[in-house]
Amino acid sequence: MDDAPAPILHMRGICKEFPGVRALSDVDFRLLPGEVHALMGENGAGKSTLIKVLTGVHAVDGGEITLDGAPVSFSGPLAAQQAGISTVYQEVNLCPNLSVAENILIGREPRRFGRIHWKEVRRRAAAVLERLEIHVDVSAPLSSCSLAVQQMVAIARAVDVSARVLILDEPTSSLDAGEVAQLFRVMRRLKAEGIAILFVSHFLDQIYEIADRMTILRDGRLVGEYLTGELGQVELVGKMIGKELKDLESLENAPKDIAAAERSRPFAEARSLGRPGAVEPFTLTIHEGEVVGLAGLLGSGRTEVARLLFGADHATTGELSVGGAPVTLRTPRAATNHGIAFCSENRRAEGLIPDLTVRENIILALQAARGWARPIPRRTQDELVAKYIDALKIRPADPDRPVKNLSGGNQQKVLLARWLIVEPKLLILDEPTRGIDVGAKAEIQRLVVELSDGGMAVLFISAELEEVLRLSHKVGVLRDRRLVAELPNDDDLTTGVLMETIASGGRA
Amino acid sequence: MNAAAVIRHRLFWPAAVLVLLLAANVFFTPGFLSVELKDGHLYGSLIDIARFGAPLILVAIGMTLVIATGGIDLSVGSVVAISGALACLWITDLDDQQSVGGVLTAVGLALGLALFLGLCNGVLVAGIGIQPIVATLILMVAGRGLAQLITDGQILTVNSAPYKLIGGGYWLTLPFGVLIVAAVLAITAFLTRRMALGLLLESVGGNPVASRLAGIRSRGLIVTVYAFCALCAGIAGLMVSSNVSSADGNNAGLWIELDAILAVVIGGTSLAGGRFSLGGTVLGALVIQTLTTTIYTIGIPPETTLLFKALVVVAVCLLQSPAFREKALNRRRRRPQAAPASADPKVKVPA
Numbered sequence: 001m002d003d004a005p006a007p008i009l010h011m012r013g014i015c016k017e018f019p020g021v022r023a024l025s026d027v028d029f030r031l032l033p034g035e036v037h038a039l040m041g042e043n044g045a046g047k048s049t050l051i052k053v054l055t056g057v058h059a060v061d062g063g064e065i066t067l068d069g070a071p072v073s074f075s076g077p078l079a080a081q082q083a084g085i086s087t088v089y090q091e092v093n094l095c096p097n098l099s100v101a102e103n104i105l106i107g108r109e110p111r112r113f114g115r116i117h118w119k120e121v122r123r124r125a126a127a128v129l130e131r132l133e134i135h136v137d138v139s140a141p142l143s144s145c146s147l148a149v150q151q152m153v154a155i156a157r158a159v160d161v162s163a164r165v166l167i168l169d170e171p172t173s174s175l176d177a178g179e180v181a182q183l184f185r186v187m188r189r190l191k192a193e194g195i196a197i198l199f200v201s202h203f204l205d206q207i208y209e210i211a212d213r214m215t216i217l218r219d220g221r222l223v224g225e226y227l228t229g230e231l232g233q234v235e236l237v238g239k240m241i242g243k244e245l246k247d248l249e250s251l252e253n254a255p256k257d258i259a260a261a262e263r264s265r266p267f268a269e270a271r272s273l274g275r276p277g278a279v280e281p282f283t284l285t286i287h288e289g290e291v292v293g294l295a296g297l298l299g300s301g302r303t304e305v306a307r308l309l310f311g312a313d314h315a316t317t318g319e320l321s322v323g324g325a326p327v328t329l330r331t332p333r334a335a336t337n338h339g340i341a342f343c344s345e346n347r348r349a350e351g352l353i354p355d356l357t358v359r360e361n362i363i364l365a366l367q368a369a370r371g372w373a374r375p376i377p378r379r380t381q382d383e384l385v386a387k388y389i390d391a392l393k394i395r396p397a398d399p400d401r402p403v404k405n406l407s408g409g410n411q412q413k414v415l416l417a418r419w420l421i422v423e424p425k426l427l428i429l430d431e432p433t434r435g436i437d438v439g440a441k442a443e444i445q446r447l448v449v450e451l452s453d454g455g456m457a458v459l460f461i462s463a464e465l466e467e468v469l470r471l472s473h474k475v476g477v478l479r480d481r482r483l484v485a486e487l488p489n490d491d492d493l494t495t496g497v498l499m500e501t502i503a504s505g506g507r508a
Numbered sequence: 509m510n511a512a513a514v515i516r517h518r519l520f521w522p523a524a525v526l527v528l529l530l531a532a533n534v535f536f537t538p539g540f541l542s543v544e545l546k547d548g549h550l551y552g553s554l555i556d557i558a559r560f561g562a563p564l565i566l567v568a569i570g571m572t573l574v575i576a577t578g579g580i581d582l583s584v585g586s587v588v589a590i591s592g593a594l595a596c597l598w599i600t601d602l603d604d605q606q607s608v609g610g611v612l613t614a615v616g617l618a619l620g621l622a623l624f625l626g627l628c629n630g631v632l633v634a635g636i637g638i639q640p641i642v643a644t645l646i647l648m649v650a651g652r653g654l655a656q657l658i659t660d661g662q663i664l665t666v667n668s669a670p671y672k673l674i675g676g677g678y679w680l681t682l683p684f685g686v687l688i689v690a691a692v693l694a695i696t697a698f699l700t701r702r703m704a705l706g707l708l709l710e711s712v713g714g715n716p717v718a719s720r721l722a723g724i725r726s727r728g729l730i731v732t733v734y735a736f737c738a739l740c741a742g743i744a745g746l747m748v749s750s751n752v753s754s755a756d757g758n759n760a761g762l763w764i765e766l767d768a769i770l771a772v773v774i775g776g777t778s779l780a781g782g783r784f785s786l787g788g789t790v791l792g793a794l795v796i797q798t799l800t801t802t803i804y805t806i807g808i809p810p811e812t813t814l815l816f817k818a819l820v821v822v823a824v825c826l827l828q829s830p831a832f833r834e835k836a837l838n839r840r841r842r843r844p845q846a847a848p849a850s851a852d853p854k855v856k857v858p859a
Binding site for chain 2: 312335354376
């Protein structure tokens with residue numbers, strides 16, 4: 001690969017240490033102009049740290065970074081951006097209360113006579129979005145756009161700062177297939193313009209579709225740099241986790257006794273449960289020990305169904321019975337009292353308390369149920385927390401570390417642990433495997449199977465149809481905020497059938 | 509514990525400032541630290557700081573919990589005035605101002621009213637959803653009027669030995685007010701740290717949405733902390749008026765809400781809510797009280813005291829900011845780049 005053009009960006013021997021942790025040791029990374037370069041690795045492998053070191057969020061402890069052959073050291077993301085390195089993060093970092101145009105041009109507004117030239121702001125924003133083939137009213141507030149459009153706006157903003165290096169950290173984790181295709185079109189166009197793109201994603205198919213080259217990290221060390229065409233998926237996964245992935249395959253073939261799940265007692269029965277603007281009235285029964293999958297595009301009402309069942313939103317129509325008795329869930333607390341637990345898809349905003357420690361986050365729901373006057377004895381806390389850190393392989397295994405310092409996958413496990421210790425009868429998992437690595441994903445999937453074998457009812461929501469199909473006894477399909485089909489997961493059900501149902505709305 | 513761990517401790521900087529202030533006092537007044545026993549009472553500048561600082565510490569303790577939930581309470585100064593005014597009014601109407609029963613009734617009434625006002629604040633914030641700074645601003649302004657109404661615009665003076673005990677008396681050689689503070693602090697620490705109240709408050713302040721989804725009933729918690737905060741202010745109001753044996757609706761507790769918020773911040777509790785530190789708050793209140801004392805002892809002209817206080821407070825806040833310290837340090841010794849990659853990872857010394 002020595003005939004390749006000179007790298008636009010070269011990082012050599014990068015080391016980074018945090019108190020007690022060696023996040024990166026001696027990592028090399030290079031980025032060629034006009035390529036999409038995937039940075040691969042499990043959660044906690046050092047991908048985010050490498051990006052933060054590159055963009056000046058963290059100072060390097062060792063090694064050097066050269067941009068166009070000249071050594072650089074950025075004091076912060078702004079300095080990196082001025083040098084032509086723009087970043088779009090996994091969770092959109094924009095101002096939802098400002099308009100789309102303002103978000104794109106904030107800090108760089110065109111001015112006239114010292115005042116902001118609003119007409120020009122809107123015109124330029126529209127032009128940038130046009131270039132990316134995104135059609136949206138630029139004067140609408142960003143919060144009125146879907147998450148996917150917000151992501152595109154973030155990319156538009158990054159590109160408009162005339163980036164030469166664009167870093168996309170998990171940009172696809174909240175996009176549906178059509179939106180991913182749109183994003184990839186945009187990426188290919190940017191690539192053709194000579195922009196170097198660093199791409200991080202947990203979706204292997206996407207990596208193989210878009211990336212030219214990949215660099216693999218494991219435990220903060222460089223595993224190697226490969227051309228995408230020269231490394232198969234299985235080898236890639238093997239290199240990422242450092243072992244073979246037989247466990248995942250065995251799970252795939254686990255036989256499911258659909259009839260048995262149907263025969264067991266119904267735990268939760270929703271009859272015409274609905275809420276205007278959220279989801280149209282739906283009827284769904286979840287039996288004890290049954291895994292019910294919910295499939296559908298982003299924004300099809302999957303999360304809304306979960307929120308109604310958990311009392312996070314009030315149902316205005318229909319009725320719900322839990323364990324045979326009719327209930328009205330006005331608050332999440334009422335739902336937890338009935339043995340229902342809910343892991344939100346948005347773990348940063350709706351799940352974790354970032355400043356509290358791993359321990360405190362894990363015991364929170366149990367403590368809330370007991371009330372403040374009955375604290376969980378410290379020894380019981382230690383036992384419970386140690387048990388779940390061990391069972392879910394939460395890393396680092398330090399109960400007293402603030403949860404905000406953990407990687408995404410480990411944060412997800414902390415959230416899971418919080419609900420598992422309350423021993424719910426119905427566990428609602430909304431995108432529990434989004435944005436986390438293959439190993440952790442397999443662990444969570446295995447856990448779902450174990451829990452349902454133990455009699456727990458599980459509502460499993462995921463954008464990945466394969467995953468829904470692998471775990472569920474039956475699958476509810478949502479489309480345009482309506483539950484359009486309920487399909488038993490027998491031999492005839494395939495991802496193809498699911499996709500057709502989503503596409504046709506079950507009318508075919 | 510090694511030196512680095514001590515410096516990293518979150519209470520290191522407020523404690524260091526307190527020590528520095530005390531040292532400055534010793535420099536100007538050599539006998540500053542001496543405490544002596546006279547007539548069975550402890551006397552000395554340190555005792556005075558604790559005694560005069562007691563109302564501020566109390567108010568700041570209540571404020572800490574409110575701030576931990578992500579709120580703020582501006583009305584504490586008015587509650588201080590109202591509580592003192594009502595107690596004094598009741599006592600002036602007594603046939604015998606020395607009657608212990610009568611004074612206890614006055615105290616009970618005053619604290620009951622304070623508690624009620626706090627509940628109103630809590631309901632406005634948690635029940636109706638008004639922003640805390642606006643909700644408590646209402647009582648901050650209206651409360652002064654209420655206090656004036658109670659005292660009929662006059663300064664009420666009382667002559668009651670049992671009432672004088674609260675803010676001006678001694679018990680077991682110590683100022684009675686300091687003992688009250690110690691008791692309130694102990695109870696608060698017990699409820700928040702031994703019970704699970706602290707965890708739930710920090711959770712609500714740290715992420716209200718996630719707390720709701722975790723099944724925490726935040727509304728009740730928030731109403732409780734505003735009521736508690738007002739109760740603390742009510743007790744502080746009794747101390748202030750008891751110490752001077754009079755109630756001044758206009759000036760009692762004036763600006764104490766700002767000192768209390770400052771004490772909380774110096775103590776390391778973020779105004780954004782979440783993690784709180786009662787020990788830090790007490791240290792912060794002591795820093796402020798010591799600063800006030802220092803201004804008098806080292807002879808700063810009275811007309812510039814507020815400016816001097818402001819400068820010290822700015823210095824304290826900057827010292828506490830890790831970002832500022834890092835910047836200041838880096839400027840002094842710009843480290844050469846490229847630490848050797850093969851260097852051993854830092855050895856962790858067990859604390």
